[in-house]
Amino acid sequence: MTGAKAGAPSRVAVVGSGPNGLAAALVMAHAGFQTEVLEAQATLGGACRTLPLTLPGFRHDFGSAVHPLAAGSPFLRQLPLEKHGLRWLHHEAPLAHPLADETAVVLERSLDSTVKDLGPDGAAWRRMVGPLVEHWDEMVPDLLQPLLRIPRHPLWLARFGLFAAQPARLLADTMFKTERARALFAGLAAHSFLSLDAPFSAAVALVLGAAAHAVGWPIPEGGAGSITGAMASLLADWGGAVELNREVRSLDSLGGRYEAITFFDTTPGQMRRLAGDRFPASYARKLARFRPGPAAFKVDYALSEPIPWTAAGCRRASTVHLGGTLGEIARSERRMLRGERTDDPYVLVAQPTLRDPTRAPADRHVAWAYCHVPHGSQVDAVEAIEAQMERFAPGFRECVLHRSVASPRTLEAGDANLQGGDISGGAMDIVQQLFRPTLRAYRTPDPLLFLCSSSTPPGAGVHGMCGYNAANAALRRW
Numbered sequence: 001m002t003g004a005k006a007g008a009p010s011r012v013a014v015v016g017s018g019p020n021g022l023a024a025a026l027v028m029a030h031a032g033f034q035t036e037v038l039e040a041q042a043t044l045g046g047a048c049r050t051l052p053l054t055l056p057g058f059r060h061d062f063g064s065a066v067h068p069l070a071a072g073s074p075f076l077r078q079l080p081l082e083k084h085g086l087r088w089l090h091h092e093a094p095l096a097h098p099l100a101d102e103t104a105v106v107l108e109r110s111l112d113s114t115v116k117d118l119g120p121d122g123a124a125w126r127r128m129v130g131p132l133v134e135h136w137d138e139m140v141p142d143l144l145q146p147l148l149r150i151p152r153h154p155l156w157l158a159r160f161g162l163f164a165a166q167p168a169r170l171l172a173d174t175m176f177k178t179e180r181a182r183a184l185f186a187g188l189a190a191h192s193f194l195s196l197d198a199p200f201s202a203a204v205a206l207v208l209g210a211a212a213h214a215v216g217w218p219i220p221e222g223g224a225g226s227i228t229g230a231m232a233s234l235l236a237d238w239g240g241a242v243e244l245n246r247e248v249r250s251l252d253s254l255g256g257r258y259e260a261i262t263f264f265d266t267t268p269g270q271m272r273r274l275a276g277d278r279f280p281a282s283y284a285r286k287l288a289r290f291r292p293g294p295a296a297f298k299v300d301y302a303l304s305e306p307i308p309w310t311a312a313g314c315r316r317a318s319t320v321h322l323g324g325t326l327g328e329i330a331r332s333e334r335r336m337l338r339g340e341r342t343d344d345p346y347v348l349v350a351q352p353t354l355r356d357p358t359r360a361p362a363d364r365h366v367a368w369a370y371c372h373v374p375h376g377s378q379v380d381a382v383e384a385i386e387a388q389m390e391r392f393a394p395g396f397r398e399c400v401l402h403r404s405v406a407s408p409r410t411l412e413a414g415d416a417n418l419q420g421g422d423i424s425g426g427a428m429d430i431v432q433q434l435f436r437p438t439l440r441a442y443r444t445p446d447p448l449l450f451l452c453s454s455s456t457p458p459g460a461g462v463h464g465m466c467g468y469n470a471a472n473a474a475l476r477r478w
């Protein structure tokens with residue numbers, strides 16, 4: 001079943017086994033290439049891995065925890081991953097956002113229920129996300145490809161763009177009458193690590209909000225590693241292989257100089273260093289200009305009981321956004337972006353054991369929480385994260401049996417792509433979405449070398465679309 005042109009190498013090497021590396025490997029193996037994935041770490045999956053980080057019997061997600069983009073990915077949805085052990089679990093609600101009045105705004109699976117709960121802002125919510133919910137399967141392939149491609153559905157995309165291009169705060173202030181809807185929108189937009197006053201900061205909020213209704217925000221049974229585990233198992237069925245504990249330090253270590261089509265599931269900087277003189281100086285300079293984003297500071301908890309949220313809505317949701325009102329979140333994110341310390345950060349919390357008992361011993365729980373800190377920050381944010389937890393779940397600290405703290409430096413030690421703690425593969429502002437990391441996107445000046453990590457379009461998230469698009473660019477070339 002080879003699709004290779006005459007003269008194409010028969011081998012493919014993929015540097016890195018994150019979801020994008022595995023996606024590229026799957027496409028190439030399926031096209032008949034002899035495909036090998038080389039992974040520096042002892043476990044596969046990059047930032048989509050599950051590890052025993054605290055006490056015996058507790059399983060924690062090193063990186064991603066909740067997976068709307070994987071469940072809604074046009075590529076991953078085509079693969080028979082369920083046959084390889086992947087099972088999606090849905091909490092009753094995708095998201096809750098608690099507020100100072102001891103209630104929570106809840107983003108429900110059902111668009112109609114959410115519209116009803118948002119009261120005077122329900123109609124605006126439907127206007128903003130309804131078309132994307134209704135046409136998810138048709139629109140998402142357009143959204144998860146380089147922005148400068150001709151879209152398949154230009155009219156729908158233009159309509160989406162009218163909202164998406166706006167700064168999140170401006171759009172929320174214009175569209176919503178209540179603080180509740182504005183806070184919900186701010187928590188969704190802040191996933192982007194952008195200032196809520198930056199153009200296009202509304203885009204992530206709209207995509208994640210629509211995904212909640214279209215495909216849900218599910219977790220994989222057993223943890224995020226079940227996604228990459230299933231991908232690797234399918235790859236083995238298709239004749240490919242993964243070698244662990246194999247850090248690639250030079251391209252020559254991959255065999256003959258021009259023998260393999262090589263994909264880099266790495267940062268652009270690392271690809272530049274590995275490629276050495278195979279890139280012209282002008283391209284190497286462009287790669288060097290690609291900017292990393294801010295960082296995450298993460299804590300994984302082993303808990304004696306579920307998080308004791310005051311607002312009942314939080315006890316039904318896979319994810320909880322902490323930080324209060326739109327004004328509070330915008331302010332703390334702005335301080336973080338200026339490189340300042342913040343004591344009341346925006347915090348993302350996932351609580352997988354409410355739905356998946358396999359992740360902890362009987363009646364015990366795990367929780368995953370991170371906040372945004374400046375790139376490479378060495379500040380200890382545990383106190384700030386737990387102060388936010390205590391604000392909305394008094395008594396939280398008494399439930400903690402053990403905590404595992406991951407500073408930006410720890411994250412990078414566990415996955416070289418998380419440079420300085422940047423979990424997005426490079427800042428996600430509009431300039432870097434257009435030039436990710438250059439206008440060539442996946443292709444490089446060397447016809448055998450391709451970049452396939454989240455530093456290419458569409459960017460961060462477990463969806464495999466960077467790897468899928470990169471492999472298709474290689475198949476078109478070869």
Ligand SMILES: Cc1cc2nc3c(=O)[nH]c(=O)nc-3n(C[C@H](O)[C@H](O)[C@H](O)COP(=O)(O)OP(=O)(O)OC[C@H]3O[C@@H](n4cnc5c(N)ncnc54)[C@H](O)[C@@H]3O)c2cc1C
Nearest residue numbers: 016018019020040046047063064065066248453454461462
């Ligand atoms: C704390 C955190 C929370 C997140 N939360 C979510 C979430 O809830 N939902 C979501 O969808 N996304 C989330 N993400 C983002 C998501 O995990 C990433 O966008 C995604 O994993 C990127 O995939 P990738 O294949 O591009 O790179 P990665 O997953 O980073 O994989 C890169 C791999 O390449 C390997 N590598 C690098 N250099 C070399 C080398 N020289 N030789 C060999 N191997 C090498 C690394 O070891 C790593 O295994 C989160 C990320 C983090 C860190």
